[in-house]
Amino acid sequence: MQRTARRDNPFERTIRSQLYARGLRYRIHYPIPGMKRTTCDFAFPGLKIAVFLDGCFWHGCEVHPPSVKKNTDFWMAKVERNRARDERATAHLTDLGWTALRFWEHENVATIVEKIAATVKARRGRVPSSPPLSGTLKDK
Numbered sequence: 824m825q826r827t828a829r830r831d832n833p834f835e836r837t838i839r840s841q842l843y844a845r846g847l848r849y850r851i852h853y854p855i856p857g858m859k860r861t862t863c864d865f866a867f868p869g870l871k872i873a874v875f876l877d878g879c880f881w882h883g884c885e886v887h888p889p890s891v892k893k894n895t896d897f898w899m900a901k902v903e904r905n906r907a908r909d910e911r912a913t914a915h916l917t918d919l920g921w922t923a924l925r926f927w928e929h930e931n932v933a934t935i936v937e938k939i940a941a942t943v944k945a946r947r948g949r950v951p952s953s954p955p956l957s958g959t960l961k962d963k
């Protein structure tokens with residue numbers, strides 16, 4: 824149950840549906856190439872963009888430190904492991920030439936959607952449709 828709630832919560836769904844409404848198509852829970860059992864929340868694989876929507880508690884947001892009264896060490900260790908894995912995933916994706924976008928669940932939804940849409944647009948612009956032939960510049 825916990826796993827389901829974490830993986831597909833209202834925050835994720837809201838962002839995805841707003842992107843979808845803008846005509847953006849993504850793959851949900853896309854496995855990170857070369858990392859076992861690690862997925863991003865959704866991805867645009869063709870454009871090499873991975874999006875992570877991080878829950879404040881599970882990913883150790885510094886604005887909202889977890890308030891746990893019992894088993895503090897256990898939870899802290901778990902959050903710490905998540906943070907370490909998050910960093911590895913981001914570094915790994917960057918090495919592969921991907922853009923990793925990370926957002927906190929406390930961030931403004933509209934702002935997040937804007938950033939993702941802008942990144943998709945920028946990435947699309949970079950994909951060469953038909954590279955200019957050599958010599959074209961001589962005309963100038």
Ligand SMILES: [Zn+2]
Nearest residue numbers: 879884887929
């Ligand atoms: Zn937070």
